[in-house]
Amino acid sequence: MPSPPCCARSACVCPVWPAACRWAANWNTSTAAPWPRPCGKDAKPSTESQETFMLDIQWLRNDLERVAKRLETRGYPFDPTRFQALEVERKEVQVRTQNLQSERNQLAKLIGQCKARGEDATAHLDRATGVNRQLSELEARLADLQQRLEALLLMLPNLPHESVPVGRDEQDNVELRRVGTPPVFDFPVRDHVDIGETLGLLDFKAASKLSGARFSVLKGGLARLHRALAQFMLDTHTREHGYTEAYVPYLVNAETLRGTGQLPRFEADLFKVPRGEQESHYLIPTAEVPLTNLVRDEILRETDLPLRLTAHTPCFRSEAGAYGKDVRGLIRQHQFDKVELVQIVHPDRSYEALEELTGHAERILQLLELPYRVIVLCTGDMGAGSSKTYDLEVWVPAQQTYREISSCSNCEAYQARRMQARFRNEAGRTELVHTLNGSGVAVGRALVAILENYQTASGAVRIPTVLRPYMGGEDLIGP
RNA sequence: GGAGAGGUGGCAGAGUGGUCGAAUGUACCUGACUCGAAAUCAGGCGUAGGUAUAUGCCUACCGUGGGUUCGAAUCCCACCCUCUCCGCCA
Numbered sequence: 001m002p003s004p005p006c007c008a009r010s011a012c013v014c015p016v017w018p019a020a021c022r023w024a025a026n027w028n029t030s031t032a033a034p035w036p037r038p039c040g041k042d043a044k045p046s047t048e049s050q051e052t053f054m055l056d057i058q059w060l061r062n063d064l065e066r067v068a069k070r071l072e073t074r075g076y077p078f079d080p081t082r083f084q085a086l087e088v089e090r091k092e093v094q095v096r097t098q099n100l101q102s103e104r105n106q107l108a109k110l111i112g113q114c115k116a117r118g119e120d121a122t123a124h125l126d127r128a129t130g131v132n133r134q135l136s137e138l139e140a141r142l143a144d145l146q147q148r149l150e151a152l153l154l155m156l157p158n159l160p161h162e163s164v165p166v167g168r169d170e171q172d173n174v175e176l177r178r179v180g181t182p183p184v185f186d187f188p189v190r191d192h193v194d195i196g197e198t199l200g201l202l203d204f205k206a207a208s209k210l211s212g213a214r215f216s217v218l219k220g221g222l223a224r225l226h227r228a229l230a231q232f233m234l235d236t237h238t239r240e241h242g243y244t245e246a247y248v249p250y251l252v253n254a255e256t257l258r259g260t261g262q263l264p265r266f267e268a269d270l271f272k273v274p275r276g277e278q279e280s281h282y283l284i285p286t287a288e289v290p291l292t293n294l295v296r297d298e299i300l301r302e303t304d305l306p307l308r309l310t311a312h313t314p315c316f317r318s319e320a321g322a323y324g325k326d327v328r329g330l331i332r333q334h335q336f337d338k339v340e341l342v343q344i345v346h347p348d349r350s351y352e353a354l355e356e357l358t359g360h361a362e363r364i365l366q367l368l369e370l371p372y373r374v375i376v377l378c379t380g381d382m383g384a385g386s387s388k389t390y391d392l393e394v395w396v397p398a399q400q401t402y403r404e405i406s407s408c409s410n411c412e413a414y415q416a417r418r419m420q421a422r423f424r425n426e427a428g429r430t431e432l433v434h435t436l437n438g439s440g441v442a443v444g445r446a447l448v449a450i451l452e453n454y455q456t457a458s459g460a461v462r463i464p465t466v467l468r469p470y471m472g473g474e475d476l477i478g479p
Numbered sequence: 480g481g482a483g484a485g486g487u488g489g490c491a492g493a494g495u496g497g498u499c500g501a502a503u504g505u506a507c508c509u510g511a512c513u514c515g516a517a518a519u520c521a522g523g524c525g526u527a528g529g530u531a532u533a534u535g536c537c538u539a540c541c542g543u544g545g546g547u548u549c550g551a552a553u554c555c556c557a558c559c560c561u562c563u564c565c566g567c568c569a
Contacts, residue, residue, distance in 0.1 A: 094529060098538045105538090108550035112497035121549080128549040279559080299526090420527090428508095430526080 055156050056417065061087065070159045073166045073379040083152060090145045097138045104131050155265065157384040158414040161351070164388050167378030173391070174378065179362070180371030182395045183453055190459075191398030192451040193329045196222060198459055199479060202330075213327075214319070214334045216444075221477035225450070225463070226337070228470035230312045230443050233339040233364055237440055241360045243310035243341060248290035250313060251281040256293045259419040261385040261411075271316045271334075283316035287340035288437040295344050296419035299430055305423060306353060307344040310440065312337065330444045331403065337443035343436040344421065347413065350434035351388070354410040358390045361406040361440045367466045370449050371395040373402050387412045392441065394449045405445045408438030 059067050064080045071078045107128040114121035160166075165174045196202025201222035207215040218226055237243040251273060257263040262270060262285060271283040284290060291309045300307075315338050326332035341360060345353045358374070365372045377389040386409035393402035413432040416422070422430040454462040460478035463471050 091529085094538090098529065101539085102537055104549080108548095109498055111549055116497075125549055132549075 055153065055159065056413070057153065059159075060153070067159065071156065073160060074157055074382070075168060075380045076157055078156065083149075086145060086149050086152065090142070090149060093138060093142045093145055097135070097142045100131055100135045100138060104128060104135060107131065157382075158387050158411065160379045160382065161388040161410070161412075163376075164382070165376065165378045166380075168380040169378075170381050172378040173375045173381055176374045176376055176390075178371070178373040179366065180369065180395070182371045183397065185397070185455075187457040189397050189452070190455060191329065192448045194398075195451050195455055195459065195461065199461075199477065201477070211334075214332065216330055216333060218447075221471075221474070222447070224471060225467070225477065226443060226447050228467045229446050229450075230337055230339055231470050232367075232467055233440055233443070234310060234312050236364060236367065237310045237339070237341060237360060241308070241341075241363070243308040243360075246291060246294075246309050246311045248284075248287060248311050248313065250284050250316075252284055252290055252293070253279060253281060256289060256296070257282055259293045259296050260289050260415050261418065262289065265384065269318055271318055284313060285317050286315050286338060286437075286439075287311040287313040288342060291340060291342040292344075292415060292435050292437060293419060295416075295421040295433065295435075298421060300344070300421075300423040300433065302346065302423050302425060305344065305346045305433065306349065307342075309342045309344075310339060312339045312443075314338075330448050333444060336445075339440050339443065341408075341436075341438045341440040345434050345436065346423070347431065347434045350410050350412060350436060353434075353436055354388060354390070354408065357436050357438045358392070358408040361392055361408055361438050364441050364446075365392065365394060365405070368446065368450065368464045370446075370453055372405070383407075383409065385409070385411045385414045387414070390438075394445065395453065396449060397452045397455075403445065403448075405449065406439040406441040409436065411435045411437070 055067070060083060064084065068078050068080045107124050111121045111124045111128065114124065165172060167173070190198075193202065193204070196218075197204075199222070201219045203217040203219065204215075206217045210217070234245055238245050254263055257270070270285055273281040273283060275281060290313075291311055294309065295307070314335055316335055318334065319332060330336075341357055343353050343357055362372070362374070372392050372394045375391050375393060377386075377391060382389045389407060389409040391404050392406035392408070394405040395401075396403045412434050415435045416432040421433050421435070423433055425431045450464060451461055454464065456462060456476075458478070460476050463475050463477065468475055
C-alpha cells in the first residue's frame with residue numbers, strides 16, 4: 001500500500017518558517033534543497049516521558065555482544081552484564097506497572113459508571129486504593145530503573161562504521177590522499193603571526209586588552225580578506241553545491257545542544273550565558289548546532305530529502321582541554337568564524353552524502369589553491385556523535401605540516417534519535433533521518449593558510465585569484 | 480522594562496472532573512459512482528513505548544514539570560513559550 005502523504009504539498013505549512021519555501025526558491029539560484037516543510041500532524045515538541053538514547057536501545061537488547069565489541073574499538077569501556085541486569089529488571093517492572101495502570105484505569109471507569117447510575121461504588125474504591133498503593137511504589141521503581149539505564153546509555157558514543165580504521169588516537173588515523181604541492185620558498189618562511197603583525201594588520205595585544213588570551217583583532221586588508229573568504233565559501237556552496245544559506249541564532253538553549261550531542265557531556269567546552277531567572281543560553285560552538293536542530297521534532301516528507309544547509313557564523317569554544325596547545329597565533333581561538341555545511345538525508349544515502357560533503361569542503365581548498373590532505377579518523381579519534389569522519393588538513397608552511405581545517409562527519413541516526421528528527425517513508429512509517437556536518441571551511445585557519453602559503457619575499461601576501469573579486473580587484477596585501 | 484491575552488490532533492475549533500486520545504469542520508488516503516474529473520456517498524487517517532503467534536493486547540502523551548483525586552485536557556502551584564499594546568532600541 002502506498003504511503004499516504006499526510007498533507008498536500010501545496011497546503012503544507014512549515015511551522016519552522018512559514019515563508020521558507022518561497023525564500024529558498026527566490027533567493028537561491030542553485031538547485032538548493034528546500035527548507036524543511038514538515039508535514040506534521042505530529043510536528044510538535046517531543047515530550048515523551050520515555051527517554052531517548054543515543055543509540056537505538058534495540059541494538060543493545062538484540063545484539064549486545066557485538067555492540068559492546070564495537071564500542072571497545074573506540075576505547076569506550078562498556079559493561080554488558082550490568083546493562084543486561086538492569087534490562088531484565090526493567091522489563092519485569094515495566095510489565096507489572098503497565099498491568100496495574102491498566103487495572104486502575106478499568107476501576108476508575110467502573111466507579112464513574114456506578115456514580116452515574118447512582119449505585120454504590122465503595123468496593124471498587126477500596127480496590128482502587130489498594131492498586132494505587134502498589135502502583136506508586138512500582139512507578140517509582142520503574143522511573144529509577146529507567147533513569148539508571150539512561151545514565152548508562154547516555155554516555156555511549158556512536159558506533160563506528162565498518163570502514164573506519166580501528167585505532168587508539170590520532171597516530172592511527174589513515175591518510176587517504178594529498179592534493180596540491182606544498183610551495184617552495186627561496187627566502188626564510190615566516191609564520192602568519194609574523195606576517196600579519198609586520199603588516200600592522202594583526203593585533204593580539206589589542207585583543208588581549210579587550211578580551212584576554214586566545215582572541216584576535218584583524219584590521220584593514222586582513223579583516224577584508226577574512227570577510228572575503230567567508231563570502232567566497234558561502235557563494236560557492238550555494239551556487240555550485242546546492243546548499244541553502246541560513247542566518248541563525250548564535251545563542252541557543254540547552255535543549256538544542258542536547259540535540260546535537262554537546263550536552264550533557266561537553267558543557268565545559270561551551271560558553272554559558274546566564275540571564276537572571278531564565279534558563280541560560282549558550283554561545284554556539286559551531287553552526288552545526290542551530291542548523292541541524294532546525295529539523296528537531298519534525299517529520300519531513302521523503303521527497304524533501306536531502307536538505308542541504310549552510311551558514312557563516314562565529315563559533316565560540318572555551319577549549320577547556322587545550323591549555324598550552326597552539327598558544328601562538330590564530331589556530332586555536334575562543335572565537336572564530338566558520339562556514340558550516342549540514343545535510344539531512346535518507347538513511348540509505350548518508351555515506352554517499354558524506355563523500356559529497358567532503359568533496360564540497362575540498363572544493364574550497366582547491367579553488368583557493370591550497371595544498372591539503374584528506375585523512376580518515378580512526379575509531380579512537382572520532383567525535384562521540386560520529387560514525388565516520390574525514391578531516392581535511394591544510395599545509396601550514398611555517399609548521400612544515402598539515403593542520404586540520406575541516407572535519408566532515410556522518411552522524412547516522414545518533415543526533416536524529418536525540419532530536420526526534422524523522423521522515424515518513426514509503427510505507428507511511430516514520431523513520432529517523434541521518435545527519436551530516438562538515439566545515440566548509442574554518443575561516444580563521446583558511447586565513448592562516450593563505451598568509452603563509454601566499455607570502456612573498458617582500459613581506460606581502462598575494463591574494464588567491466578566486467578571492468580577488470571580493471577584494472575590490474586587489475591582488476596583493478602589501479606593506 | 481510596563482500592561483494584557485493565550486498555548487488542544489496538519490489547519491480551524493469544541494471540550495471546565497468520569498466510557499475523551501479527544502466532538503465538528505477542513506485537509507489527506509482508500510473504495511463506490513463517472514469515459515475521466517468535479518460533486519456526492521462509505522470507510523480510514525497522531526506520536527512514542529512495552530509485550531509478542533498475533534492485521535492482537537496494554538501504557539503514556541491535550542506547552543513543560545509537580546500537586547489534588549478512585550479518576551485530570553478540565554481543579555491548584557511553578558516554569559517555558561507565543562501574541563497584542565505602551566516604552567526603549569539597531
